[in-house]
Amino acid sequence: MKIITSGASYLDIDAYACCIAYAELLNLQGVPARAVSSAKPNSSVSPTVLSWGAAFHGYTPQVKDEFVLVDVSDYHHFDPLVVLDQVVEVIDHHPGHEPYWAERLGSAADIRPIGAAATLVFRRWQAAGLLPRISEQSAALLATAILDNTLNLTGQMTTELDIEAYAALAQRAKLAANWPERYFLECQAAIEADLQSALAADLKRFKAESNLPQVFAQMTVWDADGLLHKHRNEICGWMDGQGDDWLLNVIGIRDGQSCLLAEPVVSQQKLNRLLALQWRAAMAVVKPSMLRKQLLKLGLNFTPV
Incomplete structure (x- = not known):
């Protein structure tokens, strides 16, 4: 079998x-x-x-x-x-x-x-x-x-x-x-109905050699800006409980962008080595959107200067 x-x-x-x-x-x-x-x-x-x-x-x-x-x-x-x-x-x-x-x-x-x-x-x-x-x-x-x-x-x-x-x-x-x-609207509704479970259900932990934040959650929704506006405090509180080096990638289908949320400075610094990012209130927008596996590939291919 x-x-x-x-x-x-x-x-x-x-x-x-x-x-x-x-x-x-x-x-x-x-x-x-x-x-x-x-x-x-x-x-x-x-x-x-x-x-x-x-x-x-x-x-x-x-x-x-x-x-x-x-x-x-x-x-x-x-x-x-x-x-x-x-x-x-x-x-x-x-x-x-x-x-x-x-x-x-x-x-x-x-x-x-x-x-x-x-x-x-x-x-x-x-x-x-x-x-x-x-x-x-x-x-x-x-x-x-x-x-x-x-x-x-x-x-x-x-x-x-x-x-x-x-x-x-x-x-x-x-x-x-x-x-x-x-x-995608159904997915967003399901995520917002039980946000912490949704974060836990698509979270990966990486080792140092990945060159990524150690805790990396991802979700795909229709309206990323709307979700973060309503739920940012709850998201950050829960992610802080997972460790002091974390990233959430919220992919917004409607706008074709990734909203990268990373409050720890160490996490922002890791991402800055891989991408040219502008952080505002611990968030950077990437357009067109990126998936976690793309960031993982960038991290694995990264060679420190």
């Missing part, structure tokens, strides 16, 4: 969609597969997405199980059910662990700079000649994951492959033309 799973701390829409859609593809190809996760979906898996009823499977470990990792390649952050020596495939778009997996898995490690891991899963459906048989549910999930990870197809990491994949999947899923705005 192939177990399709992702990271340990949370399931964002990209991981959620990839697990479901890739398990469906493998089963169509006659390869027994299950989408499994011990992590909970975060706010990017909106109420409407949840209403589509995508089901993860229960899991009882078997000795001969093989693991496929989607939307994650850092083995420090795998779902705890994963047996590292039994990983047979990795599908990801996060930088930093390409040499490790290339040595272990060769071409079965598909880690490349692209907007969404969902696009790589779409390409597998396409290459198998089975795209006409994809379920509306899986098509909708993959399309929404591409929207989210490419910031409504406007993010700096967006490629022509992402745009092509979204168009094909949205058509198969019969998504409405206004789905992107509806989706």
